[in-house]
């Protein structure tokens with residue numbers, strides 16, 4: 001069949017809207033019509049040539065929502081017309097990682113996902129006979145995609161696609177980092193670096209679990225109002241300080257944060273996020289994805305004296321189990337999504353979403369097919 005898609009033919013070039021050929025689902029696979037997709041900073045990072053796994057030409061996008069249109073042989077967990085969110089972190093419930101109960105990082109198809117192909121090693125997209133690669137096992141910048149059933153979360157049908165798609169990455173990543181990875185408790189002090197599409201969800205997650213101080217840090221002053229909208233109690237702009245940001249935050253939290261979160265992908269910020277944590281117990285969670293080749297550093301003394309450095313992918317959420325619950329939280333009004341979706345556009349305008357993100361003018365842009 002044919003599918004309309006925004007293709008990244010090369011790094012650092014605008015996406016091109018073209019009609020691709022798409023091969024149908026094989027054993028255990030499903031054809032999904034993508035109804036809406038968000039644009040996450042990780043898509044920009046890959047498009048900008050900063051991803052060590054970046055492959056071109058590819059159909060990017062990993063924050064979508066859609067409808068099951070065709071089932072391959074043997075599919076049992078979803079049915080025609082089900083509403084689904086594609087999962088870049090699948091949940092096979094059979095691999096060592098899934099069975100461990102210790103992680104959401106299902107390993108069953110991670111290797112082929114990283115190579116831009118389906119689990120059988122083939123790509124299903126092509127353009128004029130040329131192979132086009134998949135991305136993060138999702139490729140939601142295409143109107144139709146083929147997904148393994150283990151990488152589909154079935155969601156309720158009353159959740160609007162143009163909002164639910166954000167749960168496919170940003171919402172789950174931010175809220176889950178607080179509730180699952182960090183397990184923030186009532187009364188904890190939290191510092192969030194980077195108040196974009198992820199950081200604001202960390203803030204609303206911290207508000208939801210009853211954190212005490214929720215301090216937002218951003219170099220863009222317009223983010224103060226955004227943070228306050230979702231529960232931030234204090235705002236810090238590092239460019240406006242006369243002391244170091246770490247000293248300032250340690251003073252503001254009476255000795256350091258119980259939890260901090262990096263939502264910038266900047267390795268220097270990651271260091272500040274660790275070092276503003278409380279001596280003896282503070283934990284810093286790295287969410288941001290750093291450019292290929294970048295490394296984090298700190299004095300080992302920071303860890304010797306009880307600070308903890310952790311990371312979180314997809315908020316520690318198990319996709320098929322947790323994503324439908326997060327959709328319930330949204331529909332039941334426990335978390336907000338609508339105000340964070342600042343721009344909605346057609347696929348033909350998808351490059352504007354990247355421009356808005358780079359200019360710091362959007363929180364989330366969503367493409368509706």
Ligand code: NAD
Nearest residue numbers: 041042194195196197198218219220265287288289313314
């Ligand atoms: P975004 O562009 O919407 O937001 C980034 C924010 O960081 C902006 O508000 C920007 O002003 C701020 N910022 C930049 N440099 C800063 C600095 N030096 N100090 C303080 N603030 C600074 O991006 P996003 O979509 O929110 O994504 C944030 C990061 O999270 C990216 O690195 C992305 O790749 C990553 N991410 C990780 C996961 C995961 O599962 N670990 C999931 C989604 C996104």
Ligand code: AHE
Nearest residue numbers: 040042051052053089110169289313314
């Ligand atoms: N390809 C990058 C890694 C990128 C990365 O860490 N991705 C996150 C999700 S970002 C979503 O916006 C993730 O899930 N990581 C776990 C995994 O298995 O990729 C690189 O550095 O090579």
Ligand code: ZN
Nearest residue numbers: 040042169170
């Ligand atoms: Zn993302």
